[in-house]
Amino acid sequence: MTDVAIASTALKDGAAGEELAARVRSELHGAAPDALIVFASSQNDYKSLLTALKAGSGARTLVGCSSAGEFTGETAGTGLTTVIALRASDMRFNATIAKGMSQDREKAAAHLARNFEGMESTDFRYRTALILVDALAGHAEDLVDRLTVATGGMYRFFGGGAGDDAKFERTHVFMNAEMHSDAAVVLEVLSNKPIGIGARHGWTPASGPMRVTETDQASVLSLNVVPAVEAFEDHAAATNQSFDRNNPLPFFLHNIVGVQTDEGHKLRVPLGVGANGGIACAAEVPTGATAHIMSIKPADAADAAASATRDAMEQVERSGHTPKAALFFDCVATRLRLGQDFNNELDAVSAELKGAQFAGFNSYGQIVRSEGQFSGFHNCTAVVCVFPD
């Protein structure tokens, strides 16, 4: 039996925390949640928000992150704070945090895995973990890879990178009443009912293959030994799009980098053009990789989100369980590209959930590692996690 409370507010700081805590307690009929997940706009003073939220709700565990757009099945926008509270008689929640991920991912992953209660327990059949990372600290993909190894593939991961209202300056993750940068928080979820996870993107290659010939961390300096910006300019010309080096974001929102892998294209969102003609991306692009410039049709994002939701729902329903609530993450770029039409994507998710409530946020990168996959950090990908009743 899973009880869920979802709430959203435009209030800020401590007032937001008090308001949300009261609504959570009310919806849970006075009971304290086992786990409280919060997504908060960077307009908040996180400390006062989290302190009020934790104290008011009585939540045993609180995790969350700063965000770049917050939504529920009822509301969507920016500058909001959204929470989802879970109280389940047959699930176990356990939160842990790893700091200094930019320095030593192996150590961070080992620390997280050591604190996972499901590593040695046979009481639960399904092991799932929500991972929220400070994406601007970089190396999120490496952390997820190492966590996959450290947990021996026993866990399925989902989550996203913290945001800061598309300012790309500083992002935070939350653990109880504290906020942290250069860190990752993980909410371990152990259950004997399946938890559904789905991920889809509607992006397809729009250019020919290109070799990533030079990179500098998350910046692609050249493609086919040509400055990366020229490759984008050529693609813009070939596809009758306008590209302005001084204002490239409108173009980048519709044209992103797809790194070819055995598991399909891993998406990387370009964020800006460097003086050297390089393209700064939201996550690492490996030198020597084969890449395409990817595009998407307006309706495909909603279709992809709906498909991801169906996948997650099917995992819950095929074993005879009823979906109760869901978490949904999608890229901030998707919201910026679609504008008001992002609501269509939320509507598509809501329709597929068949009445189950959901909450989520626009993230800087999405995490999903499910069965048959190894690495799991993506951009511009809709990620859905469905909790059973």
Place this chain on the structure above:
Amino acid sequence: MQPGTIGNIEIVARLANQAIRRDAAQEIAKACGAEDLVVFLRDPEVGALLSAPGFPQTLPDGRLWRAFVEVAASEGEHRGELPLHGVGSNLPAIGYASGANAVVVMLGTTAPNENVELLRSMMPLIETTLRAEQTTALADAQARLARDASARAATLVQALDRTRRQLENTLEIARLARVEVEAANTQLQGQALELEAQTEELQSANTSLEEARAVADSANHAKSEFLATMSHELRTPLNAIGGYVELLSMGIHGAVNDTQQHALGRIDRSQRHLLGLINNVLNLSRIEAGRVDYDISDVMLATAFANIAPMIEPQLAAKGIAYELCDVDRLPRVSADAEKLQQILLNLLSNAVKFTDTGGRVWVEAGRTIEKPGQVFVRVSDTGRGVPADKLESIFEPFTQVDASHSRTGEGTGLGLAISRDLARGMGGDIRARSVLGGGSVFTLTLLGAVRLARNELEVAGPGGDGSESPEP
């Protein structure tokens, strides 16, 4: 190395070493009268000519470079100007192709010396060398991936071992559970076999009982046949005895004195009693032998009571017993054999009178039962001595009486109720009794109602005329 002195192998050797390739390229370029050179190889996966490792991987004004090398690749040689990082203006450039997949771009001269021909002649070898390096680099990358994969696999193996141990524990738990289930199953199978044996025994016993019952039925039938025959044979001489006693009493065979008359009276009473007894035995045996025919028709209870009134009223009067019969106009009709119905009613009323002391009361109620709308009841109640609860069933057994003194006085044979109930059942009805010792008895005869009801039969008739009916007569 001096210009004009480079040798074939030296060119290849110096360019083959990636660590010094950039410097070597510039030295070779100078030997050829140029400032710099870049080697391009076609990437088979992306289809583009890309500068080889060790050369700049990001070329300024890349479009110009890309167009330049592609023209050189297709035409074999191409001249123009190209930019280079760190150089203010474009440099003169000459591209030399080795087939379509390798190009050397000489920068900083429009007229290289004769060494360039040596360089061009070496280009297939240079291409092969760099391709080998490319392959080696690819192999190195694969090896790195393999090492990474190996490291991951080692960790995963540890996790798999952990999972295996958990699985082994789970399997052991499952094995123990299975052993318990198997033990329970064995026990169940034993119980099933035992049950099967018991079932066979029961079936065998049942068969024996069936056979015994058949034998008993047969013997009972033979007994009834015997009794019926014997009763008939006994009645003939008894009737003769009665006839001759009557003749003697009438003085047909001579005068009879008082003493003789008294004796004849006793003979006559004994003969009548014996004849009644034999008649009852005959009736019972005929019933049990299935030799009784029922002439079923709609019979008015009022008529039946009227017909037996002359026989019962003297008994009532003799003992001063009050008798109440319900409103005869409202008595229902029944589906019965009229003669046998009268026999039953007479028996019930006679018993009531017989066991009720002087000054007592006997009354009759009748009507349709509530639970079974097609059924009629006749309830004969008395204020007599009653029947003990443990005798209520046995009084319907043949030759059974509650008080044996009645037999001694010759007032009963113990067959009346047995015959009455058998007759009632033969007509689709029954007789039941309830009684309180010392508080009177109630005998209830049930019969099927007449097929068609008269209007006045819709209400229950009773002595009080209140139309009520006891739910359990």
